[in-house]
Amino acid sequence: MNDLERIAEVLAGAESVLLVSHVSPDGDTIGSTLGIMWALRALSVPVRVACDDPVPQEAAFLPGAELYTTEPYAGEDVVLGVDASDMRRLGNIVAGVDVESIILAEIDHHSTNQGFAALNYVRETSATAELALDLVRVLGAPLDGRIATCLLTGLVSDTRGFRTSSTTVDSLATAHALVAVGGDLGLVTDRLFNHVSPAARRLWSVALADQHLDEGILWIDLPLALLESLGEGEPDTRGLIGLLISFDEAKIAALFRELPEGGIDVSLRSRPGIDVATVAYALGGGGHPQAAGCQLPGALSDERPRVLAALKQALLAARKA
Template structure:
C-alpha cells in the first residue's frame, strides 16, 4: 500500500457523509470509478452520494448503483472526492455550489498527466490507464474485500478508457487488474457487450453517410460529418461513434481525419494517427491539443478551406517525421 492511498483511506474511514464527484461529459471511466468506490464505501457503512455535472449515458444502466448517480447532490458532506477530473472547471457547477462553499477536505484522484493538483490531498498516477484501475488499490487500502458489485464498474472503467485494451497506454498491469476483477465476479463479456460493443441503429445510419464521404489522399484518410447527416439519422448520441478510429485502421492510411462541419463557419477536426506518427503538433498549432495518436481542434472557415489547410499541414508533418526517421 502506498502512503497516499493509506492517507486517503484514513480520511474516508473517518468521514460519515461523502460526496463523490466526477467530470462533465461523463465517460465509462469516471462512472466506473464513482460506482466502484461508492460500493466499497457502502460496505464500510458510509453514506455516499455519487454525483456528475451531466446525466450519464444510459448504456451504463447495467452497473450496480447507476440509479443513484445524481446531477444535483443535496445535503451536507464532511468529505469530497473528485474522480478522473484534471481541474475544478470540469466539475462545474457542482464544484462552486457544493464543494467549495463547504470548506471541507477535497481528495483528488486522477490519472491525467494534466491534473492541476487542486485537492487537499492529490493522488495522480499518469501511468495508470484509467482512474478505475487506481480505485482497486484504494479498495485494498480500505480493507474491503473485492466482490462483483465493486468489480463490475471498475472493469467497465478500465475497458472503456483503453477502448477494450487497444490504446497504447494498456500495460500488462492493466490486464492483470482486469483479470483480478474478473476473478471477483465481473463478466468481461458483459462489459464488452453492453458498454463497448453496443451502438444504436441510428449510428449505423450515420456510419453509412460518413462512409460515402471517405477519401484517401496519399496516406491520409478523411471523412465529413454534418448536423444535417445527424438529423437525418435521428441524432444518435456520442458524436461519430468511433468512425474516426475506423479511418485510421485502414492499411493504406497513416492518419485519419474527421471534419465535423457545424455550418457556422467553424469546423471541428478530429485527428488519429498510427503509432510512430505524431499529429498532436498540428492540432496544437491550430489551437487544439491532445495526444500523439489522438487529438482535436476547431478551425474557423468553410469546410473546403479548413480541409485544404489541415490536409496540407498534416502532409507536411508526416513528410517531416518520415525525413527524420530515414
C-alpha cells in the same frame, strides 16, 4: 502525487461525498466512479455520483449507472474527481465548489495531470480503474463482483480490450485480480465492443459518406443540422472514431461535432507513436497519447482548421522522432 492513504481516510470519514466523472464520459471514468461508489456504500458512507453529460451507451449496463445526476455540487464535504486531468474536465458540476471550505480530491492516470486538487492520487497507468482498485483496497471495502465488473469496464475501455500500447503487465494483473473475485469480463467486452445501436448505425452511414483525408488525418464533421435531422438525441460517436482510426490510411482520426449550446466537441485518435493528447491539452482538453479530446467555443468552420493544423504538427513531430 500519491495521497492515496489520505484520500481513503477522508472518504471513509466523510458525512457526504460527491464523486464526479469527467465531461464527455467514457467507460473508464464511469466504471471507476461506480466502483468507488459501491465501495463507499458498503462502508455506509453517503455518496452521490454526477456528470455534466449522460452516461454513454457503452457503460449504461453497469450497476448504478442509473444513479448518475447532472445536479451540481450541493454542499458535500468531500468532492472526488475521477479520471479528470484538470478542474475544467469536471465541468459545471463543480462550478459552485469553494475549494477552501471543502476537501477536493482526485484520482487520475493522465500524463498531463499537474495535481489540481488538495489531495491527489495521480499515477500514469493504462486506466484510472487501476488506481480505483488501489483506493477500494485501501478503504478496506469488500471487493465483490459488482465492484470488479465496474472497474473491469474502465480497464477494458481505456485499453481497447488490452490492445493499446499503454497496456502493461500491471494492467493484466489488475484484470486477473478483478476476474478472480467475480468481475464479468465476457459481459464487459461484449457490451463495449459488440453493440452498435440503430441510432449509431444510422449516424455512421451518413457520416462516413462525407469523410475527408488530409495528409494522413482522416476527419469527419458532424454538424448540428445533421444530428438534429436524425432525431436521435445525444449521438454515440465513440464507436465511429474507433472505426475511423482502423482505416489503413489514417494515422490520426478526428471527429468535429457541433454542440446544441454552441461550440464543438473534438474527439481524437491516433496510431502508436503519434501523440494527440498534447494537442488536446493545449486546446483545453485532455486524454492519452492515442485517445484524447476537447471542447472548443468557436464555430466549426473556425475551429476545425486550427485543430487540423495542430494535428499536422503532431504528425510531423512523430515522423521526425
